[in-house]
Amino acid sequence: MARLLIEGRYPLQGRLEASGAKNAALPIIAACLLTREQVVLDRVPTIADVWVMADILREMGVQVEFNGNGTMVLDASDLATTTPPEDLVRRMNASFDVAGPLLAHHGEAQVSLPGGCKLGPRPVNLHLDAFRRLGAQVTSEHGFVKAKASRLRGAHILFPKVTVGATKNAMMAATLAEGVTVLENCAQEPEIVDLANFLVKMGARIEGQGSPKIRIEGVQELHGARHAIISDRIEGGTYLLAAAVTQGDITLEEFEPWLVESLLENLTKAGQKVTVLGNTIRVRGTHPIRPLEIATAPFPGFPTDLHPPIVAMLALADGTSVLQETIFEGRFMYAMEMVRLGADLRVSDRNVVIRGVPRLTAAPVDAPDIRAGGALVLAGLAAEGETVISGVEYIDRGYQNLEDRLRHLGARVRRVEEPLKQIVG
Numbered sequence: 001m002a003r004l005l006i007e008g009r010y011p012l013q014g015r016l017e018a019s020g021a022k023n024a025a026l027p028i029i030a031a032c033l034l035t036r037e038q039v040v041l042d043r044v045p046t047i048a049d050v051w052v053m054a055d056i057l058r059e060m061g062v063q064v065e066f067n068g069n070g071t072m073v074l075d076a077s078d079l080a081t082t083t084p085p086e087d088l089v090r091r092m093n094a095s096f097d098v099a100g101p102l103l104a105h106h107g108e109a110q111v112s113l114p115g116g117c118k119l120g121p122r123p124v125n126l127h128l129d130a131f132r133r134l135g136a137q138v139t140s141e142h143g144f145v146k147a148k149a150s151r152l153r154g155a156h157i158l159f160p161k162v163t164v165g166a167t168k169n170a171m172m173a174a175t176l177a178e179g180v181t182v183l184e185n186c187a188q189e190p191e192i193v194d195l196a197n198f199l200v201k202m203g204a205r206i207e208g209q210g211s212p213k214i215r216i217e218g219v220q221e222l223h224g225a226r227h228a229i230i231s232d233r234i235e236g237g238t239y240l241l242a243a244a245v246t247q248g249d250i251t252l253e254e255f256e257p258w259l260v261e262s263l264l265e266n267l268t269k270a271g272q273k274v275t276v277l278g279n280t281i282r283v284r285g286t287h288p289i290r291p292l293e294i295a296t297a298p299f300p301g302f303p304t305d306l307h308p309p310i311v312a313m314l315a316l317a318d319g320t321s322v323l324q325e326t327i328f329e330g331r332f333m334y335a336m337e338m339v340r341l342g343a344d345l346r347v348s349d350r351n352v353v354i355r356g357v358p359r360l361t362a363a364p365v366d367a368p369d370i371r372a373g374g375a376l377v378l379a380g381l382a383a384e385g386e387t388v389i390s391g392v393e394y395i396d397r398g399y400q401n402l403e404d405r406l407r408h409l410g411a412r413v414r415r416v417e418e419p420l421k422q423i424v425g
């Protein structure tokens with residue numbers, strides 16, 4: 001098992017280009033199932049979740065090629081099955097993104113309930129309700145969802161809560177339905193907008209993406225398209241926070257500032273120097289870090305995926321902060337690990353109270369999920385001594401070339417494959 005070794009307390013400095021977003025790339029890759037023509041995607045991040053999605057599609061008969069430099073070519077004209085491989089589907093939540101396209105284009109989908117980061121319950125009931133509203137027969141038994149419809153019919157769907165996953169699947173399914181679909185109380189995340197923009201390039205008729213109400217006029221068929229994936233706001237946000245925790249100076253390039261407005265507001269409130277110029281954002285880390293009160297919320301609110309990373313910064317603040325998690329009740333697994341690094345965190349119910357400490361100290365820690373991994377890397381960059389992070393397979397799911405990018409900014413970080421005893425002994 002790989003581990004990351006980070007020698008902390010080196011200020012990170014330099015410029016970095018944003019990567020393509022994992023959470024936009026995954027549904028857009030799955031959307032190739034909506035057409036028999038070739039799809040070409042640029043700026044696809046080189047991360048483990050993309051390899052898993054590629055393998056799911058390959059096992060279903062899709063031709064998938066990577067042409068270097070982040071370009072991916074997909075051709076689903078010879079699809080062999082509407083049942084994606086269960087073992088791979090269970091490896092990440094976004095694998096369920098294949099369900100809507102399979103149902104809409106091939107009339108059926110038989111998909112295992114997905115797995116993924118353990119952030120509390122992650123049901124797919126709202127995806128299934130949307131498929132039913134679009135006229136599909138849907139059952140969920142023995143760990144598999146089976147959905148069938150000769151052709152979906154447009155419908156009015158009001159989501160009872162904001163959900164990224166169900167908004168994506170309903171939107172993709174409705175592109176080929178007969179008639180008009182109106183989705184209300186939709187997720188407004190930039191990744192939904194990017195998916196919608198890609199579907200429009202394929203010939204879909206979609207309006208309202210990025211607002212709570214999306215209107216989709218179904219078409220008979222979709223064609224191939226080429227699309228560059230939007231920037232990864234969670235990865236980018238994590239690097240901006242790295243400037244704050246290391247008192248560094250990082251400029252993120254090719255990165256649209258509207259993607260991280262709520263983060264930039266909070267960084268500014270925390271006393272960090274934020275400069276936005278066109279599509280570049282510069283953060284100069286400044287101490288003392290002022291404490292904050294934050295509640296996570298669907299976009300444009302503060303993203304739940306930056307909850308653990310911003311706690312790494314607040315662990316070093318001059319005062320007490322409170323963060324309320326409103327999306328995933330089980331997202332606090334990182335807290336115990338961060339306490340091992342000297343942070344003073346108290347979790348109760350959906351809140352974490354963070355009493356700032358003057359310094360963190362290195363320790364062996366284990367990343368329990370992707371963003372917890374990002375947070376532990378940040379804490380390790382700030383801690384005195386050498387932090388050893390295991391659970392690197394989670395970090396590899398969401399952060400492209402993490403060590404190379406950190407080293408480029410001046411971090412002392414390396415990856416080792418040996419057992420822990422040999423590293424610390």
Ligand code: EPZ
Pocket residue numbers: 022023026093094117121122123124125126127128161162163164165166187304305327328329370371398
């Ligand atoms: C997406 O997850 C992201 N994943 C997550 O990022 C992100 O944390 C989350 O949205 C919220 O922004 C991808 O895009 C691949 P939801 P998703 O549907 O789609 C409940 C990362 O680290 N719900 O918006 O699973 C659900 O339990 C990942 O990159 C239902 O009750 O999130 C949660 O409480 C982790 N029934 C809330 O809605 C459903 O059918 C929001 O979930 C669906 C969801």
